[in-house]
Amino acid sequence: MSATILIADDEPNILISLEFLMKREGYEVRLARDGQEAIDAILAHRPDLVLLDVMMPHKSGFDVCQEVRATESVRDTRILMLTAKGRDTDVAKGLALGANAYMTKPFSTRELVEKVREMLER
Secondary structure, three states: OOOEEEEEOOOHHHHHHHHHHHHHOOOEEEEEOOHHHHHHHHHHHOOOEEEEOOOOOOOOHHHHHHHHHHOHHHOOOEEEEEEOOOOHHHHHHHHHOOOOEEEEOOOOHHHHHHHHHHHHHO
16 A cells, blocks of 8 residues: 655645656645645545645644644654745744654755655655
8 A cells, every 4th residue: 555645735836746746656645725724634534744835824834733743643644844944943943843854945856755755664
């Protein structure tokens, strides 16, 4: 059975390209277009990994991460934050709130695929 990845991003072009990339790598993919959709999808489908944008409507990626870590049933969900917010303070905040890893946009697709594979093998 292939791993399931939830991609949470409010930018349609990023959703489409990441969905294509992850499906090409053999993963099952679910999509969320804002922070609340991401929370709902995590609770309903328990993905193996979440690719989480920080700046989204309704709830930020930081809010989503914090809520996931505070919810017993999904607390161990692996989270990779993908964001344009690359200042050291943003990275530190994401990791402090429980993200397993943090990549800043733009990123190379090869690096992303390697990071996803590494996170799913842990």
